[in-house]
Amino acid sequence: MTLSSVVAALPQYAVGEQIGEGGMGVVYGGVHRQLGRPVAIKRLPHAVAEDPRMSERFEHEARLLARLDHPHIVPVYDYVRQQGEHLLVMERLDGGTVWSRFAEDGLTAQQSCAITLAALSGLHAAHEAGVLHLDVKPKNLLFTSTGVVKVADFGISQVVSEGATLVTHAGAVLGTPAYIAPEQAMGNALTPAADVYATGTMLYELLCGDLPFERGGGPIAMIQKRVYQDPRPLQNVPEPLAGVVMRSIARDPAARYRNAETFAIDLAGAAAHQFGPDWLMRVGTPVHLAPQVSASSTNPSLRPVRERDTVSLSQQPIRATLVDPIPAARLSGSTLVPAASVIKPPSSPWLLWLVAAVALLTMVVVPFVSSGTQDKGITQDLAGPVRVDGTRLVVTLAGIPLADVTERVPEGFVLPGATRWIVGGVVTAKVDDQPSFPLGSDRTPWLSIMGTGSALLLLFTLAYLESNLRALRKRQTGVAAVIASVPLGFGLGLAVWLLVSVLLKHEPTLPIALTCGVLGAAAALSASLAAKRA
Structure with missing residues (x-):
């Protein structure tokens, strides 16, 4: 037409x-x-x-x-x-959109919070009248000539798509995938929580210049991340403001704010805590608030806030670091299908988990079946003289020199103090040009650095690896955690090798150490890649 x-x-x-x-x-x-x-x-x-x-x-x-x-x-x-x-x-509003100001001149954190409060005020009024928006984004927030923020395009998406996100077979999306709530993408029942999610995503972007998910992929991949992944933590924004934003974009609608007004109440209180009780008057953006929200905007949040080192929000404008290169689909009944029909759950990286399990099991078994026992050497209290004949005693651990003693007392060689505390279990000793032999300590291994040190290293590497895997699964970190898993896995292998050798009084050898280290690194790397893909 x-x-x-x-x-x-x-x-x-x-x-x-x-x-x-x-x-x-x-x-x-x-x-x-x-x-x-x-x-x-x-x-x-x-x-x-x-x-x-x-x-x-x-x-x-x-x-x-x-x-x-x-x-x-x-x-x-x-x-x-x-x-x-x-x-x-x-x-008709000719003051431009929130997106145009965000992309061109930038917005301060105070302005972004005020804009979001205005949007939430309008959204709550619409929700009370039974209207959902379902396409909240910076481009749908417009300014009047006097700077008042108004929400446009209410209800259109709800009518056109019946609440579900629609895509073409080619992957173009009707709407804006960057702000779509998971339940909306999957065509589930919708509540005001869907608009809360979109508004929270918008505020996340306004406060840091980026979206709460990794970039890359087309619109379908973008939607899939929102359905199956947790958002990244909001960096460089202190509590309680960061906590309010993260609650608003929880994947589970039940974990979000139940409506726009409760979101606004917490946001207003967090902003007052961060910027001071008179922040809304100083920011200069006209905002009409409900009495409960208005009261919260002048009172700092009463919730306890844990002190932490974080970058304070500055007065400098924050600008968008993203452009929207994804063209919107045109409404056409013959080409649009529900997004839920083309979104697939991420495949389980079972092969990577299998490799990690096999490598881990092998790493644990190898120290048990390697090298000899104390029966093939000498065992005595190394705190006193080592009773062997000769003029020179050399003590090594997996090829690393621990002591080289040439002075002896009548009873034998006195090991340096550091060596006496290091040795637990069995090490390698050599007297003059004679063949080397295992030298064991008859004290409890837990009184030695070899014993306690290997146990502490084991606990340290396990704790950090578990933390890395959890962060990767929640998409709170990326490639850096995968790279870091390699030295952590190698350290885990060394800790297992040394601890088992000490407890079983096996003679530690360098080839077994390297084998366990490589197996540990392989297990940690495979597990990290699997967690990142899951």
């Missing part, structure tokens, strides 16, 4: 040029002929008019939208269904 059909359907308006376009329709500028009032005319996709059921649903939704009267919602002046057109006539 041409623009002439829009002009014919709106004789009381002078229809101007196109001022916007998206997957949900085209926007034209216009002026009411009698009132001289500038308006924005939303021309909905033709698929709405062609589908009688969708057309009826949108007419019902338009009546709800027309009744919404809130300072932070773009008002709907008129709705026209005529000559095959579905047209929404709304207030």
Whole structure:
């Protein structure tokens, strides 16, 4: 259909040029002929008019939208269904979008919190009227000429997609995958928590310039991450503000704020804690708040905050580090399918887990079956003289020299103090040019560095590896943790090798040490790669 059909359907308006376009329709500028009032005319996709059921649903939704009267919602002046057109006539806002300011000049953390409070105020009013937005994003928040933030495009996504995210077979998405709630992507029942998620994701981006998930992949991969992965922690933002944001973007809707107002109450209190009780007056962004939110905005959060070293939010504007290169799909009944039908759960990296398990098991077994026992050498209290004949005693551990003694007392060689504390279990000794032999200590291994040191190293590497694996599974870290797992795994292998050798009084040898270290590194690397892919 041409623009002439829009002009014919709106004789009381002078229809101007196109001022916007998206997957949900085209926007034209216009002026009411009698009132001289500038308006924005939303021309909905033709698929709405062609589908009688969708057309009826949108007419019902338009009546709800027309009744919404809130300072932070773009008002709907008129709705026209005529000559095959579905047209929404709304207030025209020429102050730009939140995205344009974020991408060009940047926004301070205080401004971002104020903008989000304004959006939440409008969203809560819409939710109370039974309208979900389902496409909250910086481009759908507009400024008036006086700087008031208003939310646009209420309900359109809900009508068009019946709450589910739609994609084309080629992978283009109807809507904005960066802000879509997991339950919306999967076509599950929707509540205000879906808009809470999108608003929280937007605030996360405004506060750090990036999204809460790793970049890369197309729109389907982007949606899949939101369904199956936990968001990355918000860096360089102190508590309690970071905690409020992270709660708003929890994968499970039940773990999020139950509605927009409870989110706003906590956000206002956290902002007051961070920026001071008068922060909202100083920021200069007009915000109309409910009494509970307004009271919270002037009172610092009462929740206990654990002291920690963190970068304080500065007054410098934060700018977007991302652009949106993903084109939106055009609404077409013949090409769009629910996203849930093309999103697949990530495959289990069972082969990597198997490699890790085999390497780990082999690493543990090798020290038990290697080298000889104390029966083949000499065992005595090494705190006293070592009673052997000769003029020179050399003591080594896996080829590493521990002592080289040439002075002896009548009873034998006195080992240096450090060596006496190091040795536990069995080491290698050599007297003059005679063949080397195992030299064991008859004290408890836990009184030696070999015994306690290997146990502490084992606990240390296990703790750090477990922490790395947990962070990788939650997508709180990336390649750096995988790389770090290699030396940690090698240390784990050495700890197992030395501890088993000490307890069983086996003679530690360098080939077995390297074997256990390599097996430990292989197990840790395989497990880290599996956790990252899971």
